Structure formats: structure tokens, C-alpha cells
Amino acid sequence: MKIDKMSFEESIKKLEEIVKELEDENISLEESMEKFELGIKLSSNCLKKLNEAEGRIEELTRSEDGKLVTKELDLDKDS
């Protein structure tokens, strides 16, 4: 699976696995380097996903014709 298609959960889980694998002393240097490289890519994907979401608060209602619509909600103004 392409790393940028992986969810945050999948990425961090895989990253944790890689760290565990690197702890194995029998792993070859070449393999270690490959895993290290993958690990770095996964961690940057995790950070990317963390910042990807857009901060928004919306209210879900139904329009007159019954369709689901959202509108921005400012609770501080209301209260």
C-alpha cells in the first residue's frame, strides 16, 4: 500500500512495528536501512495526517426538500 494512502492509525501502527523489528539484533544492516527509510516516511505521513484536518464546527440539518446540509456554527455568538 502506498504510504500517503495509509490512515493515521495504519501508519502509526506500522511505525511501531518497524521500531520493534529494528530492535532485533539479527536483522542485516541493509534490511535495517530499508526499514529505517520506511519508518521515516511513515512518521512524516503521521504528522501530515495530524495537520491535514481542517478545524471546523458545523451543524447538520435537513433542508426544506429533505436533503442533509451543513452550516458553519458559532456557538460563542449564540450563547
Add this chain to the structure above:
Amino acid sequence: MKDSITLKSKIYTVSELNLEIRKSLEKDYSLIWVEGEVSNFYFHDKKHMYFDLKDERSKIKVVMFQSNNKNLVFDIEEGLHILINGYISVFEKRGEYQVVALDARPVGKGSLILAFEQLKERLEKKGYFDRIYKKDIPILPAKIGVATSIGGAVIRDIIQVLKHRFENFHLIIRDVNVQGTTSSDEICEAIDDLCQYGVDVIILARGGGSLEDLWAFNTEKLAKKIFNCPTPLISAIGHETDYTISDFVSDMRAATPSVAGQLVILSKIEAVEKIKDLNKRMAHLIYSKIAILKKETNFIVRKRIFIKPGTLLNRFNQPALEFYDKLIGNMKEIIRIRQEKISTYRQLMDKKNIFKKIYIYKMTIRNIDARMISAVKNYLNLSKGKLRMILENLREKNPVAVIDRGFAIIYKAEGDKSIRSINEVNIDQKIRIILRDGILNAKIFDKIYKKLELGSNNEN
């Protein structure tokens, strides 16, 4: 009988008596409270309830019509101790009386507590609370759905917690009444809408309150909706000590709405820290691995073979050469033996094949021989028979044979033409008569016309 009736005694008909009793009973018992244990409970078509109410010594029939029992929050069931409010009604036609119950409540505990317990037990038996049905709550949901009252403090608490943990969260709020008769239906609808719109997790949230206040979250309809909800759902109702049916059915219970805010999304700071920590560990592991390998390489490099490789080579060279020669010699011998074997086998194989072929041809030829001989024999036999027939035939038709049987052939004196009719000769004409043993020369002296009776060929 007549003796015991005084003139003043009134004689009722059965109908009259039942009517009187009815009037009297319905007047005197128009509003009563009666308490007892339910038995022989019968819920006809889930409409009207029929049962007996009894104590140690006696029992009475009770009916509770649909219009009255539809408002009951708890289930009336066998053995339940209840208090009934109603009146006595007489069924004149059969002379029977019963209590018509207008309302009922459990004795010993509140109706709502009993209803809650009954529903919880029923759903638990059906497996609604089983761990295997609980879905995982995502740790970084892109969209968080909340069904709650927008006017309340609860949503503000949740937002506060969320902001603290993860400033760029995306919240979709569906406004519902969290109290009142329509509340339960509204929450069910909100769950459907949030699922349809597409959120990664749903929070049902409401502040604390009495059991009655929280009642919307204790209905069977909402329990079923939550159980069948495809989106992971967190139930965050009331205070830490409040428990609702939706808490049990949901995928996760949050003790309070604020706790739901903590459970629904990871803390960004913590997540970033964790990722950094994992990166550090990876780097450290790689560096230490390299350091170990460096050390090992150094150790190996310092060994004699790398410093003076020639000496070591010489030491192993001689035996290696000898061994090599021996190996080649052995190999050659093995190849030679194998080759010999192969050629022997090949010869053997060829011979075998030829013999086999010869045998097959021989057999074929023998077979053809036999068939030919029998064909020729058949042909000869057939021919012999035919020949015999031809000869017989020939013998029969031979004029000589006819003469043999006593006939004669008559010719004119000159020429070879035989005479077949007396018209061919005249009186005094000379003729020759051929017999078996010679010829008679004769002369015609008379002609007599007479049809030969035996002959069939004779013309004239």
C-alpha cells in the same frame, strides 16, 4: 317452595338481579386501589391485558384496555407485585365482575427503575451488550458527529476539551431535544442522519438529570438503533454515576460528555511526541547497529589473513591442488564407467527391438498366408461345381446324345441342312438318315400329314 315465599318478597328475573348487582357494585366501587400479585397474565394481540390479581387467600379478575396500558413504562409480567387504580365492572350476561384497571405501578420500587431493569435484562439476553459487537473507536476521526442539544452547556464542554487536545478537529453537530416525549425518536433520527452524512464517530451527549430526565436514552427503540448503527458510537449521558441503556449498547461509554471529548480524538501534542519518540528510537537503533558492525569489521580486518593473505594461501594451496587432481581423476573414472554402461544398454535395447519387430512381421505374414489359402480353396471348390454343371448341360444338348437315346437326324441327300418338315421334301426325293451306328440312304415314297402329338415344338 311456595310455602317459603311471602307475598311481600320480590321475585327477580336473572337479568334483573344482575342489573341490580351491577348498579350497586359500580356505584360503590367506582374508584378503587387494589394491590396484589399478577397471575394468569394474557396480553391478547398485544392490545388488551387480562390477568388475575391475587393474595394468599383470594383472587380477582383484572382487565387493562389498550388505551390505558399503552402508557405503562414497565412490563406487567407474571408474579409482579403491583398496585392498580380502577373500578369494578359487571358483565351482566355472564354474571361476572372484574376490575377495569386505569393505571398500574409496581410495589416496592419506581416504575421507571423497574422498566429500566426489565429492558436491560431483555436486551442483555438478546446479546445487545456483548463485547464482540463493540466497534473500535478511531483515534484520529476526520469528522466527529455529535447528537445533542445545541442550546445546552454539554456541547460547549465537549468543544472545550476538543480544542485543548486537537485544535483542527471537524465537528458535525445534529441538534436534538435530549428530554421530553419526542426526544428518543429525534435521537434515533439524528443517528441516521449523521451516518448518512458520513462521520467517523458519533457521540450521544446529555448532561446529568433524574432517571426521568434521562429516559430518552432508556428506550428499546434507541437501543436497537444504536446496536445497528454502522458508525462507532460513544454514549456520554449524565454524570459518572448515571447509567442508561444507551451506555450499555454503545461501542464505548464516556462517564461524562467532557470525557467523550477526550476519548473521541487523540491529543495532538501527545501524538506528535509519540511520533518524535518513535523516530528517535529508530535512529538510535540504526546508529547502534552501525557502531556494532564497525567494531566487528575492525576486529576482522585486523586478522592475519587480511594483513598477510599470501602466507595463508600457501598453507592451503598444496593440499587443495592435490585434492583437485584427485577429484578430477575420480570424476573421469566415474564418467567412463557410466558411458560404458550406457553403450551396453543401448545395444541391448536395439537387439530387443529388432526381435520384436521380426516376430510381429512373422505373425502378420502367417496370418495373411492362412487367409489366402482358404480363399483359393473356396474359389476352386466353387469352380469345380460350376464346371460339372456346364458339362452335364452340354451332354444333354449334344445331338449325338439325342441319337444315342434312339432318335435320328434326317438330311437331304445333298447338303448339310436337316429336314424338319415333310414339306421340305417331295415324293421320290433321296434323303440321308443318320443313326447311332451309321447312315441310311433312303427315298420318300409317301407323305402323311399328321401332327406329332408328343412334340410341342412342331409347327404346323
